[in-house]
Amino acid sequence: MLRLLRNPRSMRELSPAEWDLTLRQARHASLLGRLDALADEAGVRSALPARVRARLEAARVDVEQQHRLIRWEVTRLRRALAPAGVPLVLLKGAAYLFAELPTARGRHFNDVDILVPAERVAAAEAALVAEGWEAVELSAYDQRYYREWSHELPPMAHRDRQVVVDVHHNILPPTGRLRPDPRLLLAAARPVAGADLRVLAPVDMVLHAACHLVQSGELHKGLRDLADLHGLAQRFAAAPGFWPELAGRAATLGVTRPLYYALRFAQRLLGMEVPAETARALAAAAPPAPVRAAMDALVPAAIVPDHPTHPRRRTGVARRLLTVRYHWQRMPPLMLARHLLHKVTERAPKDDG
Amino acid sequence: MKVVELPARDLTGRLHRGLDVNTGPFVIRIETPIATLAEEVRVLYGEFPLDEGGGLADFHVAVLRPAGPLGLRRWWRQQASVILDEDRPFEPLPVDMAVPMLEWSINWCAATRANQYVMIHAAVLERGGRALILPGVTGAGKSTLCAGLAHRGWRLLSDEFALIRPGDGALDPWPRPISLKNVSIDVIRRWAPEAYMSAPVPNTNKGTVAHVRPPTESVRRAAEPAVPAWLVFPTFARDADTELTRVPKARAFFRLADCSFNYESLGIRGFRTLSRMIDQCDAYEFRYSSLDDALSRLGALPVPSPNS
Numbered sequence: 001m002l003r004l005l006r007n008p009r010s011m012r013e014l015s016p017a018e019w020d021l022t023l024r025q026a027r028h029a030s031l032l033g034r035l036d037a038l039a040d041e042a043g044v045r046s047a048l049p050a051r052v053r054a055r056l057e058a059a060r061v062d063v064e065q066q067h068r069l070i071r072w073e074v075t076r077l078r079r080a081l082a083p084a085g086v087p088l089v090l091l092k093g094a095a096y097l098f099a100e101l102p103t104a105r106g107r108h109f110n111d112v113d114i115l116v117p118a119e120r121v122a123a124a125e126a127a128l129v130a131e132g133w134e135a136v137e138l139s140a141y142d143q144r145y146y147r148e149w150s151h152e153l154p155p156m157a158h159r160d161r162q163v164v165v166d167v168h169h170n171i172l173p174p175t176g177r178l179r180p181d182p183r184l185l186l187a188a189a190r191p192v193a194g195a196d197l198r199v200l201a202p203v204d205m206v207l208h209a210a211c212h213l214v215q216s217g218e219l220h221k222g223l224r225d226l227a228d229l230h231g232l233a234q235r236f237a238a239a240p241g242f243w244p245e246l247a248g249r250a251a252t253l254g255v256t257r258p259l260y261y262a263l264r265f266a267q268r269l270l271g272m273e274v275p276a277e278t279a280r281a282l283a284a285a286a287p288p289a290p291v292r293a294a295m296d297a298l299v300p301a302a303i304v305p306d307h308p309t310h311p312r313r314r315t316g317v318a319r320r321l322l323t324v325r326y327h328w329q330r331m332p333p334l335m336l337a338r339h340l341l342h343k344v345t346e347r348a349p350k351d352d353g
Numbered sequence: 354m355k356v357v358e359l360p361a362r363d364l365t366g367r368l369h370r371g372l373d374v375n376t377g378p379f380v381i382r383i384e385t386p387i388a389t390l391a392e393e394v395r396v397l398y399g400e401f402p403l404d405e406g407g408g409l410a411d412f413h414v415a416v417l418r419p420a421g422p423l424g425l426r427r428w429w430r431q432q433a434s435v436i437l438d439e440d441r442p443f444e445p446l447p448v449d450m451a452v453p454m455l456e457w458s459i460n461w462c463a464a465t466r467a468n469q470y471v472m473i474h475a476a477v478l479e480r481g482g483r484a485l486i487l488p489g490v491t492g493a494g495k496s497t498l499c500a501g502l503a504h505r506g507w508r509l510l511s512d513e514f515a516l517i518r519p520g521d522g523a524l525d526p527w528p529r530p531i532s533l534k535n536v537s538i539d540v541i542r543r544w545a546p547e548a549y550m551s552a553p554v555p556n557t558n559k560g561t562v563a564h565v566r567p568p569t570e571s572v573r574r575a576a577e578p579a580v581p582a583w584l585v586f587p588t589f590a591r592d593a594d595t596e597l598t599r600v601p602k603a604r605a606f607f608r609l610a611d612c613s614f615n616y617e618s619l620g621i622r623g624f625r626t627l628s629r630m631i632d633q634c635d636a637y638e639f640r641y642s643s644l645d646d647a648l649s650r651l652g653a654l655p656v657p658s659p660n661s
Contacts, residue, residue, distance in 0.1 A: 016407030024413070024438055051380065051409055054469045061468035065618040 001025050002304060004035065005227055006271045008042035019052050029223050030108045033063035037106025063106055070094055073112050073163040078197060084127035088197040089115040089189050091168060091208060095199035098192050103231030111164035117186055118169040125153055125167065133158050133165060141342055171208045172215060180253035202236040203249040210262035211255055222303030229262050230270045247281040256285035265299055357399030365391055373404035377575035378516060378525045381459055382410035387433060390416055390451040393551050397530045397564055400572040412462035413438050416455050419445055437462055452551050453562045456532060460513055464614045470516040471626045472614040477510035477524055478502050483582035483656060484524050486515050488612040494589030497537040500565050501644040504545035509571035510579060519622050522629045523578040528571040530564035538563045544644055583654050584609065584634040587641065595646040598638040605636035
């Protein structure tokens with residue numbers, strides 16, 4: 001999988017049995033559509049075996065449908081939020097799609113993430129509810145978790161549609177140790193030509209991807225997040241001054257550690273090129289050596305998908321440890337203890353296998 | 354080599370590791386340690402070739418026997434559970450239901466993943482290169498009609514899926530076992546005593562279910578597509594006279610779209626593909642009670658003229 005992401009032309013050399021595994025891994029990691037787009041860009045699509053082409057074509061249909069639904073949802077959001085005076089700022093996948101970034105090509109996604117100024121969140125929620133969005137069914141505890149401890153509202157969906165909308169007021173939870181100032185992100189957001197909405201500035205988009213990658217609880221999508229970050233950086237690095245600006249912005253927002261990790265793993269796993277100066281500037285953000293060694297071992301094991309039906313034990317252990325780290329970074333210890341106790345007792349009765 | 358030509362011991366071993374069966378449009382990897390299921394697979398899928406494509410399967414279906422708490426399920430109230438890659442879309446069921454579970458799982462794989470086709474929930478049969486499409490809601494008698502025609506001169510393309518190729522509008526065959534429910538089981542036993550039928554499984558959520566082995570000729574010609582000609586919406590009505598009524602094309606279009614698994618997912622391609630199919634077909638409403646009458650009426654349908 002990594003070899004294909006680094007060098008899509010090598011798709012021509014895969015044996016049928018290797019394709020069998022690759023396609024299953026890609027589906028599991030939400031990268032099937034991405035493989036299709038890469039095969040197309042590398043000009044190798046027509047050279048692939050017919051059964052592989054059929055699978056990639058099916059993935060392309062899925063992606064096109066998802067993108068259609070997302071575009072529609074965004075137009076509906078704009079219509080609902082504009083009268084309430086809430087500006088529409090897209091994050092992640094929807095932003096890549098509207099900004100027509102190459103990383104959106106073949107990207108699977110089912111939700112729209114938006115960033116709203118903290119003081120406008122209540123107005124945004126009221127406007128959406130008035131227009132037919134409803135909270136996706138959650139337990140009372142989960143509702144409270146989102147409202148008190150998270151950087152987003154409980155997920156919502158319009159009652160006539162399936163697309164999930166996440167209204168964020170920051171890119172990291174307020175309970176965690178890293179607290180980038182969302183006002184800086186909003187102030188720097190850029191308009192999208194012809195769409196009456198905004199997306200984060202290029203450096204902020206990369207930093208958000210980095211934060212999401214290292215702080216996300218969805219480890220099976222980790223490789224997709226890393227590929228996103230790689231694609232964004234590749235595109236934006238064409239503009240002069242991108243790398244120094246990125247390092248400087250990370251310092252301003254206080255997220256140099258996530259950027260350090262993200263670039264490190266993009267380099268190691270996807271062969272991303274990072275200028276030596278940037279690497280030096282971020283060296284100060286490196287964790288202590290033992291932590292770095294642990295992360296070097298755990299992250300690739302957790303995010304690189306292996307055999308889907310028979311995961312290696314290493315993946316399971318790595319994912320568990322990283323989940324512990326994820327929670328540790330999100331909450332102070334006492335709150336974490338409470339949260340985990342609740343999750344354990346909630347799960348116990350139905351967990352028999 | 355065909356599945357049925359494998360010596361029994363080899364088949365069991367291959368099924369433990371995963372047996373790649375080439376069913377035409379899809380290679381299915383079936384994995385199961387359940388001996389009774391292995392025997393049914395040997396017969397129901399016997400005429401299909403083992404895949405020789407080098408180990409690339411489209412669907413990976415494992416029907417396993419969960420051990421349950423303390424391993425008790427190995428001995429008492431044995432169950433079967435299905436794993437499709439990493440998904441477990443169904444609850445475990447009693448082990449007697451392993452055959453229907455396998456079939457439903459394969460259907461689920463296609464319905465949720467095979468978007469290279471426009472897929473209609475329909476039985477499809479062929480005569481003289483032209484296809485008869487029988488879309489059907491559950492209980493409309495589509496499978497009975499399908500099994501009936503498939504044993505009287507019509508070639509079975511599929512009992513559940515019309516797989517329309519968006520490129521040229523032709524229908525790809527997928528001649529897997531035909532699923533019969535309740536009274537249809539005896540009807541088809543009498544109609545085609547020579548046909549192999551799996552042991553009926555009572556008390557599924559669809560009632561009693563049995564599967565008919567697809568006719569050998571259909572399986573042999575599983576790579577031969579057919580051109581749509583007749584779109585017939587069947588309704589079984591006990592003791593009613595056989596009645597065939599033309600359906601206007603516009604109405605037929607929407608009924609067809611309603612029976613599709615993925616019409617909306619394909620966007621404009623879906624619309625164009627169904628439009629072409631409606632153009633190629635004469636559409637009928639068909640009420641029937643007797644298979645004999647149905648056979649003669651459907652066999653007498655004229656081939657649509659290009660401008661009809």
